[in-house]
Amino acid sequence: MSAFQSLKDHFQKIDNFNHLSAICGWDAAAMMPSGGNEARSRAMAELSVHVHSLKTEPQLEEWFGKASEQSLSTQDTAVLREMKRSWLMSNVLPAKLVEAKSLAGSKCEHAWRTQRGNDDWQGFSKNWQPVVELSQEEAQIRAEATGLNPYDAMLDIFEPGTNSESLTQIFDDVKSWLPSLIDTVITKQSAESLIESTGTFDTSKQKALGLEVMKLLQFDFKHGRLDESVHPFCGGVPEDVRITTRYDEKEFMQSLMGIVHETGHARYEQGLPATLSGNPSSEARSMGIHESQSLFFEMQLGRSAPFIGHLSQMATKQFTSHDPALFEPSNLNKLYTRVKKDFIRVDADELTYPAHVILRFEIERDLINGKISYKDVPELWDAKMQSYLGLSTAGNYKNGCMQDIHWTDGAFGYFPSYTLGAMYAAQFMAAMKQSVDVDRALNAGDLTPIFTWLSDNIWSKGSLLTTDELVKQATGEILNPSHFKRHLETRYL
Amino acid sequence: MSAFQSLKDHFQKIDNFNHLSAICGWDAAAMMPSGGNEARSRAMAELSVHVHSLKTEPQLEEWFGKASEQSLSTQDTAVLREMKRSWLMSNVLPAKLVEAKSLAGSKCEHAWRTQRGNDDWQGFSKNWQPVVELSQEEAQIRAEATGLNPYDAMLDIFEPGTNSESLTQIFDDVKSWLPSLIDTVITKQSAESLIESTGTFDTSKQKALGLEVMKLLQFDFKHGRLDESVHPFCGGVPEDVRITTRYDEKEFMQSLMGIVHETGHARYEQGLPATLSGNPSSEARSMGIHESQSLFFEMQLGRSAPFIGHLSQMATKQFTSHDPALFEPSNLNKLYTRVKKDFIRVDADELTYPAHVILRFEIERDLINGKISYKDVPELWDAKMQSYLGLSTAGNYKNGCMQDIHWTDGAFGYFPSYTLGAMYAAQFMAAMKQSVDVDRALNAGDLTPIFTWLSDNIWSKGSLLTTDELVKQATGEILNPSHFKRHLETRYL
Numbered sequence: 001m002s003a004f005q006s007l008k009d010h011f012q013k014i015d016n017f018n019h020l021s022a023i024c025g026w027d028a029a030a031m032m033p034s035g036g037n038e039a040r041s042r043a044m045a046e047l048s049v050h051v052h053s054l055k056t057e058p059q060l061e062e063w064f065g066k067a068s069e070q071s072l073s074t075q076d077t078a079v080l081r082e083m084k085r086s087w088l089m090s091n092v093l094p095a096k097l098v099e100a101k102s103l104a105g106s107k108c109e110h111a112w113r114t115q116r117g118n119d120d121w122q123g124f125s126k127n128w129q130p131v132v133e134l135s136q137e138e139a140q141i142r143a144e145a146t147g148l149n150p151y152d153a154m155l156d157i158f159e160p161g162t163n164s165e166s167l168t169q170i171f172d173d174v175k176s177w178l179p180s181l182i183d184t185v186i187t188k189q190s191a192e193s194l195i196e197s198t199g200t201f202d203t204s205k206q207k208a209l210g211l212e213v214m215k216l217l218q219f220d221f222k223h224g225r226l227d228e229s230v231h232p233f234c235g236g237v238p239e240d241v242r243i244t245t246r247y248d249e250k251e252f253m254q255s256l257m258g259i260v261h262e263t264g265h266a267r268y269e270q271g272l273p274a275t276l277s278g279n280p281s282s283e284a285r286s287m288g289i290h291e292s293q294s295l296f297f298e299m300q301l302g303r304s305a306p307f308i309g310h311l312s313q314m315a316t317k318q319f320t321s322h323d324p325a326l327f328e329p330s331n332l333n334k335l336y337t338r339v340k341k342d343f344i345r346v347d348a349d350e351l352t353y354p355a356h357v358i359l360r361f362e363i364e365r366d367l368i369n370g371k372i373s374y375k376d377v378p379e380l381w382d383a384k385m386q387s388y389l390g391l392s393t394a395g396n397y398k399n400g401c402m403q404d405i406h407w408t409d410g411a412f413g414y415f416p417s418y419t420l421g422a423m424y425a426a427q428f429m430a431a432m433k434q435s436v437d438v439d440r441a442l443n444a445g446d447l448t449p450i451f452t453w454l455s456d457n458i459w460s461k462g463s464l465l466t467t468d469e470l471v472k473q474a475t476g477e478i479l480n481p482s483h484f485k486r487h488l489e490t491r492y493l
Numbered sequence: 494m495s496a497f498q499s500l501k502d503h504f505q506k507i508d509n510f511n512h513l514s515a516i517c518g519w520d521a522a523a524m525m526p527s528g529g530n531e532a533r534s535r536a537m538a539e540l541s542v543h544v545h546s547l548k549t550e551p552q553l554e555e556w557f558g559k560a561s562e563q564s565l566s567t568q569d570t571a572v573l574r575e576m577k578r579s580w581l582m583s584n585v586l587p588a589k590l591v592e593a594k595s596l597a598g599s600k601c602e603h604a605w606r607t608q609r610g611n612d613d614w615q616g617f618s619k620n621w622q623p624v625v626e627l628s629q630e631e632a633q634i635r636a637e638a639t640g641l642n643p644y645d646a647m648l649d650i651f652e653p654g655t656n657s658e659s660l661t662q663i664f665d666d667v668k669s670w671l672p673s674l675i676d677t678v679i680t681k682q683s684a685e686s687l688i689e690s691t692g693t694f695d696t697s698k699q700k701a702l703g704l705e706v707m708k709l710l711q712f713d714f715k716h717g718r719l720d721e722s723v724h725p726f727c728g729g730v731p732e733d734v735r736i737t738t739r740y741d742e743k744e745f746m747q748s749l750m751g752i753v754h755e756t757g758h759a760r761y762e763q764g765l766p767a768t769l770s771g772n773p774s775s776e777a778r779s780m781g782i783h784e785s786q787s788l789f790f791e792m793q794l795g796r797s798a799p800f801i802g803h804l805s806q807m808a809t810k811q812f813t814s815h816d817p818a819l820f821e822p823s824n825l826n827k828l829y830t831r832v833k834k835d836f837i838r839v840d841a842d843e844l845t846y847p848a849h850v851i852l853r854f855e856i857e858r859d860l861i862n863g864k865i866s867y868k869d870v871p872e873l874w875d876a877k878m879q880s881y882l883g884l885s886t887a888g889n890y891k892n893g894c895m896q897d898i899h900w901t902d903g904a905f906g907y908f909p910s911y912t913l914g915a916m917y918a919a920q921f922m923a924a925m926k927q928s929v930d931v932d933r934a935l936n937a938g939d940l941t942p943i944f945t946w947l948s949d950n951i952w953s954k955g956s957l958l959t960t961d962e963l964v965k966q967a968t969g970e971i972l973n974p975s976h977f978k979r980h981l982e983t984r985y986l
């Protein structure tokens with residue numbers, strides 16, 4: 001057997017164990033009763049030790065050496081590249097550092113769950129300091145291995161090929177027009193009247209509505225399902241994608257659009273190249289591209305006029321005891337595009353969201369590169385919130401720098417993916433419209449042409465192309481944030 | 494670290510992987526969409542190869558050798574004995590035979606799913622012959638390793654300590670009184686009138702009813718849950734027991750009593766000794782003892798007058814649009830104790846069930862011991878059905894020897910557990926009544942004294958005692974089938 005084939009077999013084996021991890025992880029979030037947690041954690045830890053040992057087997061180095069001398073097709077060259085990337089990711093850090101960061105992160109995250117509510121920055125920062133320092137150490141080691149600067153080496157985990165220099169440029173541009181755009185839109189919207197959602201919305205009807213919209217979005221129910229969890233997510237495996245939502249009886253709109261968002265993630269997973277299944281090259285290209293699909297569904301399709309029209313019909317049919325005026329397309333549209341300056345990223349609207357991300361990017365970049373200290377974060381947060389959204393978080397930690405889970409366990413480098421996703425989504429839509437009559441498909445309620453374009457250009461590519469190659473082949477250019485600006489101006493002005 | 498401790502750690506590791514297998518197995522039956530099957534099968538096969546390699550690690554032999562020289566407490570001696578039993582079970586068969594039997598069994602079982610419907614004995618027997626032969630080979634190897642005769646060595650997998658000589662004696666005794674008892678009861682019941690269940694029973698109401706009865710039976714919902722599957726079962730792990738049922742909108746009684754049955758299995762699992770969790774000594778003693786708990790719940794508690802009274806109240810409350818006369822205790826009791834001679838074991842009532850088991854025991858015993866050929870089975874089946882239940886299965890394979898899944902993949906030695914379970918259940922009830930006012934607890938709707946007895950005498954013992962020790966400590970004597978006979982006569986005459 002060739003070294004290349006041995007590597008493929010080995011990564012298939014790893015994937016088999018990852019399958020079990022994905023299903024048991026979904027189960028823990030969506031099904032498991034509380035008393036099962038201890039035994040489950042033990043089993044999952046055992047599995048992760050085993051997977052790590054598979055990923056770090058000494059013989060892999062020899063196989064990679066030999067495989068690099070094999071004459072491979074273009075596709076197999078990409079397959080080898082992605083296996084090697086995965087292998088390097090698992091082998092670059094000393095086990096001691098991984099363990100120390102995992103322990104410090106778990107401790108910090110666990111305490112944060114109560115400290116946040118108490119606005120306890122002092123307590124939090126004591127646990128957070130080692131997380132930051134260990135992350136800096138991690139970034140340094142990754143930087144040496146990749147030749148990138150420390151923060152870029154962290155970014156590389158989630159967004160291979162993206163660097164902070166170009167991100168800084170892009171985000172600086174956004175900062176030059178976003179705050180004034182937000183102000184203009186808020187002033188415009190303040191003159192509009194709308195009907196707020198009131199009353200209760202039966203959970204079983206919300207679920208029926210969610211399933212109906214998933215059908216419209218051609219979610220493949222032979223290869224996935226919808227359930228509930230406290231924190232909605234898209235999990236499982238490409239052959240069996242598990243998405244979740246959370247129902248609030250007082251409100252149906254958030255869960256519904258949450259389902260649209262997760263269905264975007266799910267269809268990407270369901271559309272990944274099955275012929276490469278079990279290999280890293282078959283996986284999603286990056287977190288930003290993954291988010292581009294969920295945001296394509298949520299923002300590009302989900303908030304389009306014809307889609308809102310479908311939602312209006314479906315909701316009117318389900319919630320027969322409510323005032324139908326609430327579900328009028330124009331009203332739903334207003335509710336789904338209302339802009340508000342507020343503290344919390346996860347509750348932010350499409351327009352203010354990038355401000356939340358840019359703020360975090362700038363802080364974590366300078367933190368990981370050692371230009372600022374963890375102690376400086378609250379003050380910087382306040383200054384940037386004032387500058388970008390005109391809000392002060394002085395002394396307000398829980399609505400400021402303590403609001404997100406990401407930093408508590410050291411996931412630095414992840415935040416940019418959210419806004420990269422929004423930008424890619426807008427760019428994909430602009431490109432798609434060159435060849436697909438998107439509005440006609442949406443109006444007809446048969447979205448097949450839209451999904452064919454996404455499948456051909458994004459989903460079926462897995463990780464065979466780099467992000468830049470993928471985006472250029474799909475849209476004719478690499479990331480161009482002007483599409484995002486144009487999209488926002490068109491929708492909100 | 495002592496060899497004994499090394500063994501315990503190793504078996505804990507195996508148990509961690511078994512946890513993943515149990516949860517993903519439950520998921521495959523209760524949650525997984527059909528398109529997930531291929532990837533899941535691959536992942537489960539990978540896991541089972543890994544678990545097998547852990548169970549057969551060469552260093553275990555040395556550890557068992559050294560541990561046998563350690564001075565151990567009584568409990569640790571039992572812990573060692575059970576680890577060794579588990580190890581021997583995994584190591585006694587050559588890998589080639591395991592693989593061959595697994596392949597032949599899968600092929601036979603898969604084809605059986607269509608052959609049965611077509612009454613295709615010719616087609617079936619072609620696939621079944623190798624399964625029988627490989628099972629005979631397996632039994633021979635197990636016999637040599639254990640010093641038992643071939644069939645007893647198969648029995649030992651499910652019922653350690655039980656042998657076919659004593660089973661033959663016990664079952665011969667049952668055969669001496671059961672057929673005439675059945676006839677007497679059927680004649681008696683033919684004079685009684687009863688109201689049949691009609692109309693539809695909403696699935697969500699059936700589920701609510703099931704959950705209510707599980708509460709009465711003190712199922713621990715912090716450590717388990719109820720779901721649906723085509724074939725009801727009790728799965729998961731002791732810390733998180735997953736039971737399933739199947740709802741039929743035309744009929745509520747079968748699913749309801751099915752839930753009572755699975756709750757019996759579940760409470761045994763939930764009550765196993767947590768301090769030994771992860772070790773074979775903490776597992777259920779045998780299939781027969783497991784079945785004794787489900788049948789204790791289903792037959793001893795579930796069909797008692799006060800329990801039927803509770804079911805009557807609950808059902809009347811749920812199914813408000815049905816004729817309440819259907820749910821009258823006396824009517825429910827008649828419906829739940831109706832005796833009928835019929836072909837199918839899984840649909841059989843309490844009284845005729847042993848006849849189905851004895852027939853299978855006698856045939857599989859002689860088959861595995863090489864006294865009869867697989868070709869003789871249909872004729873023997875017909876003769877025994879005529880003798881025990883007065884029914885002929887000549888030329889009727891699907892309702893005869895092709896009805897069960899067990900033999901299709903070579904699970905010979907399992908059938909006796911069902912009737913052993915029924916006998917143990919009756920014996921446990923007789924013993925319990927010596928010290929517990931069972932009727933009072935049932936009437937009061939607080940079954941705590943009953944469960945305390947079961948927990949103290951059965952559940953908390955895990956596999957620390959042999960079956961005979963367990964039964965003797967609990968009831969003062971080893972298996973005594975006269976309790977079962979008395980129970981049947983009291984209930985049915």
